[in-house]
Amino acid sequence: MIRHAVLLICFVLLSAGSALGALRIDLPEKAMNGRAFLVTIHTDSQGPVLLKWDKKNVSVNCEKDSNEYNGVALLSLPRDFSKKTLQISAVEETLDGVNTVTRTIPVQHKKYREQHLTVDRKYVELSKKNLDRFYAERETVRSMMKSLSANRMWDAPFVRPVAGGVSSEYGVQRFFNGKPRKPHSGIDLRGKKGTPIKACADGVVRIAASHFFSGNSVYIDHGQGVVSMYFHMSKLLVHEGETVKKGQSIGEVGATGRVTGPHLHFGLRVSGVLVDPLPLLADKK
Numbered sequence: 001m002i003r004h005a006v007l008l009i010c011f012v013l014l015s016a017g018s019a020l021g022a023l024r025i026d027l028p029e030k031a032m033n034g035r036a037f038l039v040t041i042h043t044d045s046q047g048p049v050l051l052k053w054d055k056k057n058v059s060v061n062c063e064k065d066s067n068e069y070n071g072v073a074l075l076s077l078p079r080d081f082s083k084k085t086l087q088i089s090a091v092e093e094t095l096d097g098v099n100t101v102t103r104t105i106p107v108q109h110k111k112y113r114e115q116h117l118t119v120d121r122k123y124v125e126l127s128k129k130n131l132d133r134f135y136a137e138r139e140t141v142r143s144m145m146k147s148l149s150a151n152r153m154w155d156a157p158f159v160r161p162v163a164g165g166v167s168s169e170y171g172v173q174r175f176f177n178g179k180p181r182k183p184h185s186g187i188d189l190r191g192k193k194g195t196p197i198k199a200c201a202d203g204v205v206r207i208a209a210s211h212f213f214s215g216n217s218v219y220i221d222h223g224q225g226v227v228s229m230y231f232h233m234s235k236l237l238v239h240e241g242e243t244v245k246k247g248q249s250i251g252e253v254g255a256t257g258r259v260t261g262p263h264l265h266f267g268l269r270v271s272g273v274l275v276d277p278l279p280l281l282a283d284k285k
Helices: 002-020 128-145
Strands: 024-026 036-043 049-053 056-060 063-065 068-076 085-094 097-108 114-117 166-168 173-176 186-190 196-198 203-211 215-223 226-233 249-252 263-270 273-275
Touching: 024 097, 036 049, 036 085, 049 068, 056 068, 068 263, 128 203, 128 215, 203 226, 215 249, 226 249
Parallel strands: 114 173
Antiparallel strands: 024 036, 036 068, 049 056, 049 085, 063 068, 085 097, 166 186, 186 263, 196 249, 203 215, 215 226, 226 263, 263 273
């Protein structure tokens, strides 16, 4: 009788372990400071899975695929991330309890270069009027970033907004007229004035306006904490609240705002972190 009870308990524990062990995450071999990377989730449960890393988290909805549910998400590391390893956890609630899978991957550290530029003095030594305008525009962007869609609209890889090469890469420590400023938060892509600019992925336009530093600007919410930014346009072809498709023309290359000539500044924010968008593009040249 006792033996049968022990066998029954073991069977129950093994069954629970099997159900709880169904959660898996696929990760890259390593991560890098200033970049985002793709994580794939596999589970037998239909409910959302919470990914946690570097004091951040994102909820991932998984879709049925054959005999399991799968989901994807982009995770990010800031430019100044200094730890040698990164711990990533996936957490889900099942009928059998809370299931957690934790893995650790190494972090490769990239050193970013300096760049010295000469621009109009008004973009370096701001008047009170321009400073007030900048603060108001910054608050608009910050407010928008707090109300992003939780539903993923993007799929990887992303479309390159313009075909031109990179004239200034992400992460460069910039000096304007000899004065240090924040590192470059995106990439500058070469393009003649009027060149069409494409949306990198499906999403909803959250901002389409003229800003002091970035000129004619578009911010697209792609869901799940992913936002793309397009600056210095000569013309805007979309409006706030408009749904756009991957590859759709959203504007034209220009030289508005703080620039030295026509180009597109293309940025990507993932879970609140500005990352290098180039590795996520289908065309990385």
